[in-house]
Amino acid sequence: MSDQTTQDFKPFNVELWKYDGHAGALIPLLQSAQDTYGYVSEKAIDYISHVTGIPAADIYGVVTFYAQFRTRPLGKNIIKICNGTACHVNGSKMVYDTIQDELNITYDETTEDGNFSLLSVACIGCCSLAPVITVNGETFGRLEANKLRKIIRDFKRRAKQADEKTTAGVQ
Ligand code: FES
Numbered sequence: 480m481s482d483q484t485t486q487d488f489k490p491f492n493v494e495l496w497k498y499d500g501h502a503g504a505l506i507p508l509l510q511s512a513q514d515t516y517g518y519v520s521e522k523a524i525d526y527i528s529h530v531t532g533i534p535a536a537d538i539y540g541v542v543t544f545y546a547q548f549r550t551r552p553l554g555k556n557i558i559k560i561c562n563g564t565a566c567h568v569n570g571s572k573m574v575y576d577t578i579q580d581e582l583n584i585t586y587d588e589t590t591e592d593g594n595f596s597l598l599s600v601a602c603i604g605c606c607s608l609a610p611v612i613t614v615n616g617e618t619f620g621r622l623e624a625n626k627l628r629k630i631i632r633d634f635k636r637r638a639k640q641a642d643e644k645t646t647a648g649v650q
Contacts, residue, residue: 505527505531505533505538505541506541506545508527508530508531509523509527509538509541509542509545509548510547512526512527513547513548513549516552517549517552517553518548518549518550518551518552518553519542519548519549519550520550520552524538524539524542546587549587551589552589552593553589553596554589554590554593554594554595554596555593555594555595555638555641556594556595556596556614556615556634556638557595557596557598557614557615558578558582558595558596558597558598558612558613558614558631559598559599559600559603559612559613559614560574560575560578560586560597560598560599560600560610560612561600561601561602561603561605561609561610561611561612561613562599562600562601563600563601563602563603563606563609564602564606565602565606565607565609566602566606566609566610566611568609569609569610570609570610570622570623571609571610573610573622573623573624574610574612574622574627577624577627577628577631578597578612578627578631579597581628581631581632581635582595582597582631582635584596584597585597586598586599587599592638592642594635594638594642595634595635595638600613603618605618605620608620608621609621610622612627612630614630614634
């Protein structure tokens, strides 16, 4: 790893590295990297390669094998759909279909503009409000399609305004 690469890189917890002869021993390191940065970046892979002596290409292979790892940063707005039992019974599929229609992404994906990521979560403890989503930690419940579309479109409008402000600021 070059000095240039290490300069703006805060390494995560390498104490987790306990090599026991199989690729699975990498998992705690990769999880730590994802917890620290929100995804497993190329820099993180280079760093793990440096620490462990495992070729970066092999580490990348492990990252792409396991669905739990992301290789891209999360979007600016994070939407979590609850797929716990109460939400499942009360329409989490409708919630997913509506959001998928509005944003054209599936679980663990981020929109092209980097504004939204969609994640699936287990029960978040608001079952009486099922079906439920959170957006950036804020809970929205008793969702039906029209209400949900309004919520998502409102976040899209705000994201667009933020993008326009950023663009205006750099001109
Ligand atoms: S199952 Fe969705 S909040 Fe409990």
